[in-house]
Amino acid sequence: MHRNIIIITGTPGTGKTTIAIALSKRINAKLIAVNDLIKHKKLYMGYSDDGAMMAKLPELKREILREIAREKNKTVILEGHLLSDISIKGACVIVMREHLKTLLSRLKKRGYPVSKIRDNMVSEAIGYCSDSSRKHYDEVHDVMSGKNAITTVLGILTNKRQHTKSIDLSYELEYMLKKNPKYFI
Numbered sequence: 001m002h003r004n005i006i007i008i009t010g011t012p013g014t015g016k017t018t019i020a021i022a023l024s025k026r027i028n029a030k031l032i033a034v035n036d037l038i039k040h041k042k043l044y045m046g047y048s049d050d051g052a053m054m055a056k057l058p059e060l061k062r063e064i065l066r067e068i069a070r071e072k073n074k075t076v077i078l079e080g081h082l083l084s085d086i087s088i089k090g091a092c093v094i095v096m097r098e099h100l101k102t103l104l105s106r107l108k109k110r111g112y113p114v115s116k117i118r119d120n121m122v123s124e125a126i127g128y129c130s131d132s133s134r135k136h137y138d139e140v141h142d143v144m145s146g147k148n149a150i151t152t153v154l155g156i157l158t159n160k161r162q163h164t165k166s167i168d169l170s171y172e173l174e175y176m177l178k179k180n181p182k183y184f185i
């Protein structure tokens with residue numbers, strides 16, 4: 001596995017943490033959950049209305065680079081939705097994607113306020129993390145969540161799969177808007 005830095009990003013609820021843990025075990029990599037780092041190192045300026053931490057991105061980037069430098073001989077997996085908004089040189093980025101219907105039921109189950117569910121649903125519908133990652137990184141792969149995701153990711157990392165086209169979920173939007181307008185508008 002020649003990639004030393006692997007980033008797992010995506011809209012909250014798409015399965016980042018699940019796949020990052022599985023992957024770190026499979027390839028014996030050091031796993032860094034960016035949300036934990038933000039909490040432990042107090043890299044936030046406050047909380048938004050819906051209770052989410054508002055991270056200081058330049059400080060976060062500095063801290064991530066420090067953590068990477070500490071792991072000289074080990075592959076590092078960074079996991080978190082904020083990673084799509086910063087750049088880490090040389091990283092291979094995996095953007096986890098999920099069907100809107102599945103994502104909505106997961107976010108409802110988490111008990112998030114409607115406004116937070118809406119932000120995340122719109123984000124996934126327009127492919128925000130995918131687009132933003134493509135602006136910040138050279139190598140970006142969208143991977144659909146589900147039971148084959150880990151195989152797909154391993155295939156990408158061993159270069160068996162060139163998987164760089166972004167996944168477009170906007171075709172699901174019309175149905176979802178009709179069924180669940182309050183989670184989109």
Ligand SMILES: Nc1ncnc2c1ncn2[C@@H]1O[C@H](COP(=O)(O)OP(=O)(O)O)[C@@H](O)[C@H]1O
Binds near residue numbers: 010012106149
């Ligand atoms: N590949 C998968 N297949 C089915 N359910 C999944 C899969 N990945 C994650 N989940 C479920 O979806 C929920 C959100 O996953 P999680 O990894 O916490 O997402 P994230 O870290 O992106 O917010 C969890 O309840 C998890 O069990």
Ligand SMILES: [Mg+2]
Binds near residue numbers: 016017018
């Ligand atoms: Mg998570």
